[in-house]
Amino acid sequence: MSNAPSPFVRAALDAAATLPSTGIAWLDAARAENLDAFAVTGLPEGRDEAWKYTPLRALSQRGFALADRAAAVAAIVDPALYALPGVDGGRVVFVDGAFRADLSSLDADGVEWTPLSGALSTHPEPLRFALANRYRRAAADAFAHLNAALSTDGLVLRISEGVALAKPLHIVHVSSGVQGDSAWHVRVLVEIGKYASAEIVEHFVSAGAAAQLGTLVSDVVAGEGARLGLVVVQDASVATTLVRRSHVRLDERAEVTLHALELGGALVRHEVSAELVGDGARFDSRGVFALSGRQHADTQLEIRHNARNTASDALWRGIADGRSRGVFRGAIVVSEGADGTDASLSNKNLLLSGQAEIDTKPELEIYADEVKAAHGATIGQLDERSLFYLRSRGIPLVQARSLLTLAFCRAVFESLPNEALREHLGELLVAHLPTSPAAE
Template identity: 60%
Template sequence: MNQPAPLPLVASLLDAPLPPSGIAWLDTARQENRAAFAAAGLPDTKVEAWKYTALRGLGQRSFANGDADAQTRAVDASALALPGVAGVRLVFVNGAFRADLSTLDALPDGLSLQPLSLALQGDAEPLRFALSRHYRDAGDAFAQVNAAIASDGVVLRVAAHARIEQPVQLVFAGAEAELAWHARNVIELGEGAELSLVEHYASRGDAAQLATLVSDIELRDGAQLHHVVLQDAAIGTNLIRRSSLHLHARAQATLHVLELGGALVRHDLRAELIGDDAQLHTRGVFMPHGRQHIDTQLAIRHQALNTTSTSHWRGVANDRARGVFRGAIVVAPGADGSDANLSNKNLLLSPSAEIDTKPELEIYADEVQAAHGATVGQLDERSLFYLRSRGIPLAEARALLTAAFCRAVLDDLPNAALREHLSGLLVAQLPT
């Protein structure tokens, strides 16, 4: 029986050449992940993790692989700067490292930071565990593509007990070109280390792009990570990301995530609390408008004693936009004394907007505190009436209430200058 022709997107991704590395285990992993993608193709809505994110339209697109002109693409460096973030910066344009836009001189003691392409030219063995991973689940298509094709990204390590004073900024910029690019990040904080990390997705123009990015983040015993993710990609960008965090004993990670741009955007955020007393705190806002589709998949697994997770996410959808949020918490056998709390509150600002939210909680341990909940609704009419009775026009009253609703997840961001800037971006995104 003849096999059906692959979708244009699948065909274009399979046509992309595998990056030669000269490292046997890496080349093997790339070939095996590519073979897995060729066999399975794109997930459809029958796959539970993709139930609310159909790929029919994207599957009919095809993209050139990589950008031969990435080193000379014009990028406004000033547009990459963020208030309160003035330290080390690593910049990628269409997936390629740009030394001219990066700031890597005078790295602070204890910080190692370099592009993956350079790290693979040296001793690649420390990267073997992350880069030789095989993705086999039904919804892993884009992780398989990334593992097969990505040739650049970030390798960041903080030495044990080092405290990096200034935030480190990672910038992934899309520039005018219709193509696909892929990046892979490997981040490790040593025992007792502390780091503030700002991850910024910024692009301009109307060119349609497909970008995949996979990050593996390891926090050793007692490490602390303060992580801000700002996604403000151009309206033509299809951005698929996966972030995997592993928290060892007493490690703490705090994430603040803003999802603002893009056409189809998906972020799989997976965290495993594998050491006693590990803590994870996530805060996020997704704000699709127009015909944007933004999908956040949050999966947290408590695997050790007395671990803690708190997750507070807000969604606002306008026009014909669609937001998706799935928050899944598993308290595994033996994770006694765990404390897990998840909340997702959402606003619909137009009759045609849609938000699908699905909180999940599975508990297999004893003496556990756990709560989860989700709401989807509209602005409170009593609050609107109160503001209007004091002379505030309806449109302004709606904007004030919506801004306050979103800003709540930024209240505990310690970088005041960055917090105010992100708040301003939220306000600018609100309908007028």
């Protein structure tokens, strides 16, 4: 690695220099430490196993200035851009990383929420553990360091013990399209109280095609007996670079289910880690990425069973067309003493073009007895016999391909209880599929 910082690192350091002190000693110290770690390690390279299949050489030669907060607050955004069927509860909207009070409305009994900037200005001490958390000083954590050093806004959301929310909460991240070559960094903290239940939809959209970099770090804690449904809808513009890290902690008998749909972005990476620390906890995940052109999507899933009688079921699908590339790593770790674990992981992938590529890497580590665990991964193409059957019944080639591809992904969505949202996600997926048979 050269001693001279890359344009990407140099721009990040310049951006950090423009940020004023927060006036909170421990937070300023944490930001400085993370910035120093980022400056030393730079972006990860191909020899870093965690980033082996996601090269960042082109990104390292680009510089992103911090998105201008005043411009983000003034940007005109049509609410129709992020409207979702079946999602009509409270909503929190960020535009280019800045909280927009005029577009947000979250008024529900038992729900406490505040923008991160507001929480830090009034009661910063309860956030100290989360925000002063130290990452490894390694290139693999470069974007987490960058987020910790530069994020100035975000969300603190708490759902009180025993509260059952009837409607989903909607967290929206909008790229305005008016700030090209700019970067935004958001931090989200969510706490679900004991025996509470909720559904949270995280939504990424773009109002224009300007190139932006976004980083998001989320920490979710599900208390004892809590029930949480997480839905991620990523439909950013194809000029967007989006890097996210989500950590979910499950206490005793907590249950969390994740559904994820990745459609947009030029370069997208989502690191999902679930830590089952309470006996009887359960984490299920369902996800699909659908890529075309030269898109690149990387999903890193790690599930750690650290308690007894825990369970997880991971079912993920990948679709790649054109010259796109998809990456999936699914790891299950069963710690010593986590007897009674029941874990399974399945990753199946479709290549719709001879020039597309998907790399899949299932991993299984078991350090306990009395464990039931399984994993598997496949990469293939659409079944020619099924395609021929549909075409022989008069169905056009493009429609036949879409029907078979949607059927391939159906298992990802069928467990989503929100019927209107479930149907809409299927429609989004179909709309993203090739409209020409040229891929064959």
